[in-house]
Amino acid sequence: MKKRLCLLFLPFTFLACTPEGEKPADLISEEKMARIMIDVHLTEAAISRTVHHYDSSRVAYREAHKRILQRQGVSDSAFKHSYDYYLATPATMDKIYEVILDSLSAREAKLTAQTATSDSTVAPLTVARDTANTRRITRLKRMRSDSLKSRREEPKMIR
Numbered sequence: 001m002k003k004r005l006c007l008l009f010l011p012f013t014f015l016a017c018t019p020e021g022e023k024p025a026d027l028i029s030e031e032k033m034a035r036i037m038i039d040v041h042l043t044e045a046a047i048s049r050t051v052h053h054y055d056s057s058r059v060a061y062r063e064a065h066k067r068i069l070q071r072q073g074v075s076d077s078a079f080k081h082s083y084d085y086y087l088a089t090p091a092t093m094d095k096i097y098e099v100i101l102d103s104l105s106a107r108e109a110k111l112t113a114q115t116a117t118s119d120s121t122v123a124p125l126t127v128a129r130d131t132a133n134t135r136r137i138t139r140l141k142r143m144r145s146d147s148l149k150s151r152r153e154e155p156k157m158i159r
Helices: 002-016 030-052 052-072 076-088 091-116 123-130 133-153
Strands: none
Touching: 030 052, 030 076, 030 091, 076 091, 076 123
């Protein structure tokens, strides 16, 4: 019985003792990764608030993700390798997310202060105009309406 139990747990011990992964050659610095992830989280929130259809939101998110990486000058594979590496090292990922949370909290505090100082009826419009994501949101809405128009304009097959 003991032999069977040892044989059962032997593979788990080998898997638990694997060495940590090496740093990828195209590793993105922690600071740049934090900036990218801040943009990703803000874009994801904007899309989830404006695009209500699952398929449309996935398409919009993929396009926005590509634009974020292009703007930061990072390839998709470098981002994926770096993200996987940082996930494998939880202490480093915790540091990155501390920076992300601090930045997002500071932005929220700034927007809250602007809302408190301005008139309550004008505040939502002012805050929306001041954010950098407004342009993204309007582009996503246009993309969504354009995709719906193209579906309506397709000729229907006669049976």
